[in-house]
Amino acid sequence: MSACDLNLDFPGVILTDVYLTPTLAVVVLVSTAAESSCPSCHNPSARVHSRYVRTLADLPGHNRPVALRLTVRRFFCSQAPRVAARAAGERY
Ligand SMILES: [Zn+2]
Numbered sequence: 603m604s605a606c607d608l609n610l611d612f613p614g615v616i617l618t619d620v621y622l623t624p625t626l627a628v629v630v631l632v633s634t635a636a637e638s639s640c641p642s643c644h645n646p647s648a649r650v651h652s653r654y655v656r657t658l659a660d661l662p663g664h665n666r667p668v669a670l671r672l673t674v675r676r677f678f679c680s681q682a683p684r685v686a687a688r689a690a691g692e693r694y
Contacts, residue, residue, distance in 0.1 A: 651676040
């Protein structure tokens with residue numbers, strides 16, 4: 603299986619890799635959105651705070667569980683410190 607074998611159409615997300623392990627099919631995705639909205643004040647921000655990986659597992663496919671590994675970014679809130687959240691992760 604390769605990345606080209608999959609037809610994923612998630613706005614703001616690109617497929618960067620697909621590989622098999624003995625127990626999993628792993629789909630690697632990266633967020634490409636230019637900005638994200640703060641969950642507290644709802645203002646958009648393009649100032650990236652950090653990145654981390656979210657893993658969704660237990661989706662069946664190719665006779666084994668499939669894990670989606672999505673790298674998302676945390677953005678600084680443009681209104682901080684006026685709101686409690688100084689940084690928030692992208693939401694899907
Ligand atoms: Zn905010």
